[in-house]
Amino acid sequence: MPDYKEIRVNTLPAYTVTIGPGLLKNCGGLLRKTLPVCRVAVVTDSIVGPLYLETVTESLKAAGYTVSAYEFPAGEGSKNLETLSGILEFLASERLTRSDCLAALGGGVAGDMAGFAAACYLRGIRYVQLPTTLLSAVDSSVGGKTAIDLKAGKNLAGAFLQPAAVLCDTDCLKTLPLEVLADGAAEAIKTAVLSDPGLFNSLEDGMAPLLDPAALIAGCVAYKAGVVERDEREQGERKLLNLGHTVGHAIEKCSGYTVPHGHAVAAGLAIIARASARLGWTSGNGARTAERICSALRLTGLPVSTEYTPEALAEAALADKKRAGDSITIVVPKEIGACALMEIPVSELRFVIGTGWEA
Numbered sequence: 045m046p047d048y049k050e051i052r053v054n055t056l057p058a059y060t061v062t063i064g065p066g067l068l069k070n071c072g073g074l075l076r077k078t079l080p081v082c083r084v085a086v087v088t089d090s091i092v093g094p095l096y097l098e099t100v101t102e103s104l105k106a107a108g109y110t111v112s113a114y115e116f117p118a119g120e121g122s123k124n125l126e127t128l129s130g131i132l133e134f135l136a137s138e139r140l141t142r143s144d145c146l147a148a149l150g151g152g153v154a155g156d157m158a159g160f161a162a163a164c165y166l167r168g169i170r171y172v173q174l175p176t177t178l179l180s181a182v183d184s185s186v187g188g189k190t191a192i193d194l195k196a197g198k199n200l201a202g203a204f205l206q207p208a209a210v211l212c213d214t215d216c217l218k219t220l221p222l223e224v225l226a227d228g229a230a231e232a233i234k235t236a237v238l239s240d241p242g243l244f245n246s247l248e249d250g251m252a253p254l255l256d257p258a259a260l261i262a263g264c265v266a267y268k269a270g271v272v273e274r275d276e277r278e279q280g281e282r283k284l285l286n287l288g289h290t291v292g293h294a295i296e297k298c299s300g301y302t303v304p305h306g307h308a309v310a311a312g313l314a315i316i317a318r319a320s321a322r323l324g325w326t327s328g329n330g331a332r333t334a335e336r337i338c339s340a341l342r343l344t345g346l347p348v349s350t351e352y353t354p355e356a357l358a359e360a361a362l363a364d365k366k367r368a369g370d371s372i373t374i375v376v377p378k379e380i381g382a383c384a385l386m387e388i389p390v391s392e393l394r395f396v397i398g399t400g401w402e403a
């Protein structure tokens with residue numbers, strides 16, 4: 045039996061994140077530990093489906109599950125009401141009941157779509173996450189955030205629903221294009237800046253996602269599990285996980301969702317790190333901290349700037365759900381491994397972004 049890493053997320057209900065090679069071909073047997081025999085509707089996209097759907101279906105069937113599948117066009121552009129409606133109608137036509145289960149097979153978009161459909165269908169049924177990208181493995185498959193985009197912005201309609209299990213097959217990462225791997229590395233660098241100088245050191249040369257992805261994923265998931273256990277509904281501490289995301293989501297929106305999430309978060313993280321250093325919010329040598337963050341991003345193949353102006357970014361960000369009345373909470377690096385929440389008037393957001401905008 046291969047050497048799996050297991051991380052328990054102690055929410056209500058609790059679940060296990062299993063990380064290791066060969067998990068998709070054994071997913072049926074692994075899920076039987078927590079999921080009784082039932083119907084499983086696999087939700088996947090047009091890139092991942094042809095690669096892994098057959099393997100997953102065979103394994104689930106061999107373990108006794110009845111399997112159906114819904115495939116939608118790959119890409120953030122599908123993360124909308126139309127796709128959600130298609131999935132919900134499919135679940136109804138397949139007569140899934142509250143005893144049944146969805147499986148999200150793919151990256152962040154598949155996870156969001158399956159998770160939100162599971163939260164809505166029959167007012168909530170179970171789902172499991174089978175992440176196939178580094179981004180979904182290190183971040184989005186864990187923690188129960190599910191959402192779709194609206195015209196006004198990213199993730200504006202959604203629900204919190206924890207998965208029943210997460211099976212993260214590290215073999216899937218071997219065939220990912222470097223650009224897609226870098227997307228996930230952006231969230232890993234974010235996690236390291238938030239929590240762990242040692243993890244950050246391991247990411248500084250840009251090679252960790254290639255050398256030991258299982259260790260990287262386990263490190264990120266262990267940190268996120270603790271945050272989610274303490275603040276599942278993002279009332280306080282969990283807001284820290286949005287480091288780089290205020291500007292990142294604005295970049296995605298300004299680009300019509302053509303800039304991938306991780307690339308947008310990388311530029312957002314670089315901008316807020318420079319702004320924080322230049323405004324004296326970072327402790328000690330802020331310029332050095334910002335430069336280390338930008339260097340790690342660059343060596344990973346990620347951007348540290350954006351073509352969209354501070355005005356356009358601030359306007360896009362202010363449609364974001366994290367705004368509360370006349371103020372907005374931003375996350376600022378204090379040092380590598382420690383960040384702080386800062387509430388600023390919405391009128392100052394353009395100034396903050398402008399301060400960090402120049403590389």
Ligand code: GLY
Pocket residue numbers: 183184186187189282285286
């Ligand atoms: N991706 C940030 C969170 O799950 O809170």
